[in-house]
């Protein structure tokens with residue numbers, strides 16, 4: 001059996017064993033419903049939920065009452081955008097977002113367009129960054145929401161959130177950020193940054209799948225969202241449904257761990273990332289790093305191998321390294337990434353793009369094995385490629 005190497009931490013992370021341990025009692029020994037007020041089982045569950053809410057609020061420097069639990073970032077993005085759209089109709093129906101957002105945002109704004117919303121999709125430059133002047137110019141009196149992701153899932157590119165927050169505050173428009181790839185990886189403080197609504201997910205930060213959340217500002221301004229799921233009024237009426245107590249507890253523990261290891265971990269992963277990029281660029285010609293080198297998460301590397309088909313490349317090593325090609329998040333689709341297309345990546349680079357994302361359990365030997373297999377694969381594919389030959393001869 002071939003040794004598998006996991007380098008797809010942006011798709012999901014393994015659950016940290018300490019998180020699993022924290023969750024376990026809440027499956028059997030402590031089975032209460034956090035909404036049960038009449039007996040100790042409920043109180044114990046409710047206390048555990050309170051503690052998790054504090055742990056998560058601590059990580060993002062928020063008031064625990066500003067944390068709302070959902071089933072994940074997809075649901076949180078839906079609740080945030082649809083929730084604002086429904087409640088702020090009197091002000092207008094115009095929303096500004098970015099072409100490189102996650103599908104959880106883009107599919108939601110696409111749906112709202114059918115209901116009469118007008119959406120402005122901002123461009124990004126070759127580095128994946130938005131233009132602040134373009135953003136400011138796009139804001140109108142009827143703009144009800146600006147939605148800009150903190151860090152991109154495909155490239156790791158970090159948007160200038162503080163400047164965006166300053167513009168939105170000055171213009172008096174609500175700012176939302178999908179911070180799913182940023183929370184737990186880099187310092188994130190929505191209040192200080194001028195963000196009013198922020199979404200995130202446990203399974204991208206070593207917590208369990210199926211639990212996520214959103215930050216909703218409670219003061220200056222107090223933001224209200226129209227609920228999308230009704231029944232019981234849980235989560236301050238914003239998201240009804242019995243809380244998944246073990247998952248909530250795991251999410252809290254994951255947040256606590258992230259806060260204490262973040263700085264060290266991101267330094268270590270930057271080392272692995274640089275080792276990968278430097279080795280590949282040394283051993284291969286025509287390897288391009290996609291996205292801003294300066295404004296980028298330290299554990300993500302999106303690379304293009306010119307005139308190489310990424311699918312053929314990962315097949316060359318039997319998919320024994322788990323990486324993402326193309327639009328990883330709209331599963332199964334082999335269309336070129338909408339993110340790289342928005343960045344204007346030329347055709348000869350587009351098909352050969354691979355996202356490597358490292359994490360807590362990655363090691364230097366994983367990088368070395370990856371370099372070995374990628375170099376071998378790229379060389380073999382190029383050796384039998386007429387297009388590569390024409391490129392080398394300067395014909396194209």
Ligand SMILES: *Cc1c(COP(=O)(O)O)cnc(C)c1O
Nearest residue numbers: 072073074102104153180201212
């Ligand atoms: C993973 C991801 C999501 C979706 O999160 P789920 O919890 O899986 O629904 C949304 N936005 C971004 C940026 C992501 O990386």
